[in-house]
Amino acid sequence: xxxxxxxxxxxxxxxxxxxxxxxxxxxxxxxxxxxxxxxxxxxxxxxxxxxxxxxxxxxxxxxxxxxxxxxxxxxxxxxxxxxxxxxxxxxxxxxxxxxxxxxxxxxxxxxxxxxxxxxxxxxxxxxxxxxxxxxxxxxxxxxxxxxxxxxxxxxxxxxxxxxxxxxxxxxxxxxxxxxxxxxxxxxxxxxxxxxxxxxxxxxxxxxxxxxxxxxxxxxxxxxxxxxxxxxxxxxxxxxxxxxxxxxxxxxxxxxxxxxxxxxxxxxxxxxxxxxxxxxxxxxxxxxxxxxxxxxxxxxxxxxxxxxxxxxxxxxxxxxxxxxxxxxxxxxxxxxxxxxxxxxxxxxxxxxxxxxxxxxxxxxxxxxxxxxxxxxxxxxxxxxxxxxxxxxxxxxxxxxxxxxxxxxxxxxxxxxxxxxxxxxxxxxxxxxxxxxxxxxxxxxxxxxxxxxxxxxxxx
Numbered sequence: 001x002x003x004x005x006x007x008x009x010x011x012x013x014x015x016x017x018x019x020x021x022x023x024x025x026x027x028x029x030x031x032x033x034x035x036x037x038x039x040x041x042x043x044x045x046x047x048x049x050x051x052x053x054x055x056x057x058x059x060x061x062x063x064x065x066x067x068x069x070x071x072x073x074x075x076x077x078x079x080x081x082x083x084x085x086x087x088x089x090x091x092x093x094x095x096x097x098x099x100x101x102x103x104x105x106x107x108x109x110x111x112x113x114x115x116x117x118x119x120x121x122x123x124x125x126x127x128x129x130x131x132x133x134x135x136x137x138x139x140x141x142x143x144x145x146x147x148x149x150x151x152x153x154x155x156x157x158x159x160x161x162x163x164x165x166x167x168x169x170x171x172x173x174x175x176x177x178x179x180x181x182x183x184x185x186x187x188x189x190x191x192x193x194x195x196x197x198x199x200x201x202x203x204x205x206x207x208x209x210x211x212x213x214x215x216x217x218x219x220x221x222x223x224x225x226x227x228x229x230x231x232x233x234x235x236x237x238x239x240x241x242x243x244x245x246x247x248x249x250x251x252x253x254x255x256x257x258x259x260x261x262x263x264x265x266x267x268x269x270x271x272x273x274x275x276x277x278x279x280x281x282x283x284x285x286x287x288x289x290x291x292x293x294x295x296x297x298x299x300x301x302x303x304x305x306x307x308x309x310x311x312x313x314x315x316x317x318x319x320x321x322x323x324x325x326x327x328x329x330x331x332x333x334x335x336x337x338x339x340x341x342x343x344x345x346x347x348x349x350x351x352x353x354x355x356x357x358x359x360x361x362x363x364x365x366x367x368x369x370x371x372x373x374x375x376x377x378x379x380x381x382x383x384x385x386x387x388x389x390x391x392x393x394x395x396x397x398x399x400x401x402x403x404x405x406x407x408x409x410x411x412x413x414x415x416x417x418x419x420x421x422x423x424x425x426x427x428x429x430x431x432x433x434x435x436x437x438x439x440x441x442x443x444x445x446x447x448x449x450x451x452x453x454x455x456x457x458x
Contacts, residue, residue: 054086056224056243057114059251061090065097065130066310068260070104076251080114086246087115087227089220090138093122096129098311099154099174106137106181115139115232115239119223120147120204120213128152132195135213136181139232142215142223143204149212150201152178152192171197188212220248266355267368269306274347274376276300277324285331285383311355319350327380340384344377402442406455409438419452426450 057080061073073090080088109116118138120127123146127135132152135141143149154170175196182189188211194200207213217223228244253261262268279296283289307317323346330339351369407421413434419426421442428450434440439455 053242053246054084055247055249056087056089057083057085057249057251058089058091058220062093063261064264065094065101065105065134066261066264067098067101068257068264069094069097070101071260072253072257073105074108075257077108077112077114077116079251081112083249085114085249086243087117087140087241088112089117089119089223090134091119091121091220092127092131092134093120093125094127094129094131094134096131096152099130102130102133105134109134109137109139110181110184112139113234115234115241117142117223117227119217119220120144120149121217121219123147123218128201132192133178133181136178136185136187136192139185139234140215140227140230141185141187141213142217142226143207143213144218145204145216147204148201149204149207150195151199152195153197153199224248263302263306264310265306266310266364269303269310270351270354270364270369271372272299272303272306273320274372276303277320278376278379281324281327281380282383284328313353313355316350316353316355319346319353321350323347323350327384330384340377340381343380344373347377348373402445402450404442406439406441407452409434409436409440409452412436413440413452416449419450421450428452 057076059073059076061069063069076090077088116138117140118127118135120131120135120143123144125144125147127143127147127149128151130152132149135149152174154174175193178192178196179189182192191200191202191210191212202210202212204213204216208216215223215226217226224243224246227241229240229242231238231240233239263272276296276299279292279294279299281296283293283296286292323343326339326343326346329335330337330343333339348369351364351373355364402421405421407419407426409417409419409428410425411417413419413428413430415431415433416427416429417434419428419440427448428440429446430440430452432453434452434454440452441455442450443453444451
């Protein structure tokens with residue numbers, strides 16, 4: 001074929017052949033880029049999309065605010081932080097409690113690394129006094145219908161009443177504290193201060209209207225749904241909560257928390273005190289029993305530990321100890337029951353004055369006090385009676401056990417001879433002549449010789 005014809009065929013008949021390039025030379029086709037992007041998403045974005053949501057930790061805080069409850073909440077907060085939880089929900093129901101324990105809890109919440117939600121629950125619960133301040137410190141505050149919050153006026157506790165100036169300082173300090181917390185969380189600071197100064201309390205519906213809390217929820221599942229998508233400020237960053245499908249982990253109190261909570265009960269503390277005093281009293285009245293002394297010592301140590309966590313009046317504590325001393329003296333001093341009466345009065349007054357605070361959860365129940373005082377007084381009286389009878393009982397052995405016994409003269413006593421006393425032959429001496437077979441009575445003993453006389457009533 002001629003060269004000219006070949007060129008014409010190449011350019012005219014097949015024009016695309018002149019610009020053909022293999023697929024792997026130059027720019028790759030568009031579908032190759034799509035495949036590469038899909039692989040990147042699959043291997044890099046897939047694990048992130050498939051990662052499970054972070055859990056939500058829940059703990060139930062009930063009873064008075066005391067060191068035991070504070071330790072429980074702080075431990076739960078630490079566990080939630082270690083697990084990098086989505087949030088920590090505190091289901092709160094408290095009548096109030098100690099200022100020091102409340103401040104420990106609020107400081108832990110303010111400096112928490114996870115969002116903290118305080119949920120006043122279940123229906124019928126309350127967040128009074130210290131409970132209000134703990135709620136104000138939370139990142140999100142929620143309440144169940146039928147609950148209430150407020151009444152945070154500080155109550156004087158300790159060994160004496162505060163004077164007017166000191167009371168004003170305490171109230172002003174607490175008012176400033178709640179105002180700062182409410183302002184930090186963008187809540188109603190004016191009402192919070194009013195709750196401290198005037199002890200006002202409001203319902204859950206009113207609390208939401210007054211911007212004291214943000215959410216009303218019937219139960220925990222509804223709360224998780226309403227929390228989902230809410231943005232909270234955590235230190236210097238904002239975090240959007242994802243709680244709708246989160247796994248709920250309940251932080252249960254351990255044995256230590258349960259013991260501390262029980263010991264912080266004023267009723268349990270005074271019962272331990274009374275049992276401890278009774279145990280030591282029994283050990284002193286009947287030395288060698290061992291077990292009552294050991295149990296008494298353990299109960300006293302537990303009681304003193306509980307008193308460290310409660311607003312105890314030293315006057316009330318001293319009256320309890322004084323009552324114990326009165327009962328102990330009844331064993332050794334003949335008072336015809338006067339010391340026992342004084343002991344009962346001291347125990348009753350000490351129980352009434354033991355706790356200065358009259359706030360809920362910080363004072364002893366009157367029914368418990370009367371029951372304990374009655375039971376412990378009866379115990380002391382019974383043990384004291386047994387001890388006195390043991391001291392007055394005539395000795396049954398030894399020289400003292402022979403005095404007063406009667407026998408019979410085996411020989412004439414003029415002044416010495418032999419007598420038979422309780423089946424035993426004795427050398428005897430009399431100050432008068434006593435014929436043989438005459439009933440005699442032992443009046444004394446010198447060595448192994450009995451001093452006898454005629455028996456007045458044979």
